[in-house]
Amino acid sequence: xxxxxxxxxxxxxxxxxxxxxxxxxxxxxxxxxxxxxxxxxxxxxxxxxxxxxxxxxxxxxxxxxxxxxxxxxxxxxxxxxxxxxxxxxxxxxxxxxxxxxxxxxxxxxxxxxxxxxxxxxxxxxxxxxxxxxxxxxxxxxxxxxxxxxxxxxxxxxxxxxxxxxxxxxxxxxxxxxxxxxxxxxxxxxxxxxxxxxxxxxxxxxxxxxxxxxxxxxxxxxxxxxxxxxxxxxxxxxxxxxxxxxxxxxxxxxxxxxxx
Amino acid sequence: xxxxxxxxxxxxxxxxxxxxxxxxxxxxxxxxxxxxxxxxxxxxxxxxxxxxxxxxxxxxxxxxxxxxxxxxxxxxxxxxxxxxxxxxxxxxxxxxxxxxxxxxxxxxxxxxxxxxxxxxxxxxxxxxxxxxxxxxxxxxxxxxxxxxxxxxxxxxxxxxxxxxxxxxxxxxxxxxxxxxxxxxxxxxxxxxxxxxxxxxxxxxxxxxxxxxxxxxxxxxxxxxxxxxxxxxxxxxxxxxxxxxxxxxxxxxxxxxxxxxxxxxxxxxxxxxxxxxxxx
Numbered sequence: 001x002x003x004x005x006x007x008x009x010x011x012x013x014x015x016x017x018x019x020x021x022x023x024x025x026x027x028x029x030x031x032x033x034x035x036x037x038x039x040x041x042x043x044x045x046x047x048x049x050x051x052x053x054x055x056x057x058x059x060x061x062x063x064x065x066x067x068x069x070x071x072x073x074x075x076x077x078x079x080x081x082x083x084x085x086x087x088x089x090x091x092x093x094x095x096x097x098x099x100x101x102x103x104x105x106x107x108x109x110x111x112x113x114x115x116x117x118x119x120x121x122x123x124x125x126x127x128x129x130x131x132x133x134x135x136x137x138x139x140x141x142x143x144x145x146x147x148x149x150x151x152x153x154x155x156x157x158x159x160x161x162x163x164x165x166x167x168x169x170x171x172x173x174x175x176x177x178x179x180x181x182x183x184x185x186x187x188x189x190x191x192x193x194x195x196x197x198x199x200x201x202x203x204x205x206x207x208x209x210x211x212x213x214x215x216x217x218x219x220x221x222x223x224x225x226x227x228x229x230x231x232x233x234x235x236x237x238x239x240x241x242x243x244x245x246x247x248x249x250x251x252x253x254x255x256x257x258x259x
Numbered sequence: 260x261x262x263x264x265x266x267x268x269x270x271x272x273x274x275x276x277x278x279x280x281x282x283x284x285x286x287x288x289x290x291x292x293x294x295x296x297x298x299x300x301x302x303x304x305x306x307x308x309x310x311x312x313x314x315x316x317x318x319x320x321x322x323x324x325x326x327x328x329x330x331x332x333x334x335x336x337x338x339x340x341x342x343x344x345x346x347x348x349x350x351x352x353x354x355x356x357x358x359x360x361x362x363x364x365x366x367x368x369x370x371x372x373x374x375x376x377x378x379x380x381x382x383x384x385x386x387x388x389x390x391x392x393x394x395x396x397x398x399x400x401x402x403x404x405x406x407x408x409x410x411x412x413x414x415x416x417x418x419x420x421x422x423x424x425x426x427x428x429x430x431x432x433x434x435x436x437x438x439x440x441x442x443x444x445x446x447x448x449x450x451x452x453x454x455x456x457x458x459x460x461x462x463x464x465x466x467x468x469x470x471x472x473x474x475x476x477x478x479x480x481x482x483x484x485x486x487x488x489x490x491x492x493x494x495x496x497x498x499x500x501x502x503x504x505x506x507x508x509x510x511x512x513x514x515x516x517x518x519x520x521x522x523x524x525x526x527x528x529x530x531x532x533x534x535x536x537x538x
Binding site (some may be wrong): 007011012015016018019020022023040041057098101102104105106107109110111112113114115116117119120121168192195196199200203204210211214215217218221223226227230233234238255 | 265291293294295297298315316369370373374375376377378381384385386388389390391392393395398403470471472475476479480486490491493494495499502503505506509510513514515
């Protein structure tokens with residue numbers, strides 16, 4: 001029950017491996033003996049072969065490309081605009097007082113709820129997915145950037161002014177740099193959010209994309225294909241999160257410096 | 260003279276305190292509502308100024324009228340709102356309770372933590388919203404599907420909150436409890452859990468927002484009622500007034516949930532963060 005239990009090094013490798021094996025065994029057992037209907041719950045092997053067949057048949061790329069375009073395109077637009085407007089609002093006090101609380105209040109609304117309206121505005125193609133992702137990621141990025149601008153250490157600001165830096169020089173060299181830690185944390189949230197929003201948009205109305213494929217497979221009661229699509233989505237989201245985290249450590253190096 | 264002063268003073272302080280508290284409360288209330296009022300004014304101005312047709316983006320007056328009739332005259336919005344609230348709340352409670360239990364358990368037992376670690380990574384890596392069609396396939400067109408998805412989606416923030424909170428219990432306190440021969444359960448209830456309460460509630464606050472998202476997405480693809488269904492259905496019929504009205508009501512649900520949780524946070528973890536600027 002105490003926190004300072006001694007765990008030998010080999011256990012750190014063996015225990016998670018056992019856990020993973022148990023997980024797969026439970027899945028396999030459940031699929032084979034309890035459900036025993038591959039249309040509802042496929043075994044890990046069936047999912048693997050389904051994924052392989054999907055990729056090698058060439059039906060995979062159009063869906064992958066549509067989802068990646070929608071998510072990353074929307075992310076670039078939303079996060080970019082969110083960052084720029086966050087910097088401006090964080091710097092101009094009047095805007096800060098008026099706009100920042102508004103954004104915080106708006107954040108209480110589940111942003112996916114706007115998806116049907118965006119499809120009405122932008123059609124069922126790629127544009128609506130990008131717009132949906134852009135709207136969702138904009139707010140996260142905006143709020144994080146403004147919070148980061150607020151968090152600039154006062155002594156650094158004082159020093160910048162004492163050395164004769166004018167307002168924009170101080171803003172650019174100190175405030176924005178200090179905000180980067182928040183900005184990258186926001187970007188990490190945005191990365192996960194972008195795939196979620198894109199998939200929801202594709203659930204509702206689309207012509208291609210992993211979400212579209214998932215929903216189509218669910219009409220066919222084809223759980224193997226659904227598992228394959230979820231697997232690909234999880235891999236994409238994890239990859240993007242990893243890239244963002246690495247960039248975070250590279251850019252905000254002073255926080256992650258080894259002592 | 261002296262006695263009178265002694266008797267008078269405390270009363271004056273209490274009276275001043277009450278006035279102070281009421282005015283504080285009103286000021287806080289106004290401060291909360293001011294941004295929303297400003298938002299509505301900007302919305303009204305934009306719709307008027309750009310002359311946006313109502314079937315693309317209705318103005319706040321129309322939407323307000325629709326909410327009024329929907330809630331108090333025809334009462335057709337209540338049904339959907341109640342359905343959404345019910346499923347979201349049930350799923351939120353289910354997911355959060357499981358998450359807090361598992362998070363606490365793993366934080367107190369390192370071997371178990373290592374064993375369950377792959378499962379936790381898996382739960383985190385999969386975008387929960389994407390498995391909505393799978394959950395629907397398994398559990399059917401039923402509130403059970405919605406509740407399950409909501410529970411899955413709001414699991415992670417509460418889990419992390421509980422895990423980090425319990426893990427960060429000061430070793431001095433644990434040593435003290437051990438010295439006093441407290442049982443494991445007692446140590447948890449009187450030491451680790453209060454220590455973790457702040458971060459658990461912070462996780463719950465994030466989770467409530469996630470929960471609404473999960474519920475709305477499930478209602479989108481299930482199409483059996485609820486605010487999400489109403490938004491999708493009315494947007495498809497170009498009845499954007501109803502769609503935006505339902506969105507506003509969802510926002511109110513999110514706002515009230517967040518407000519209640521931050522109230523609970525102030526009440527329960529009164530020792531943490533006297534003046535917080537973030538909600």
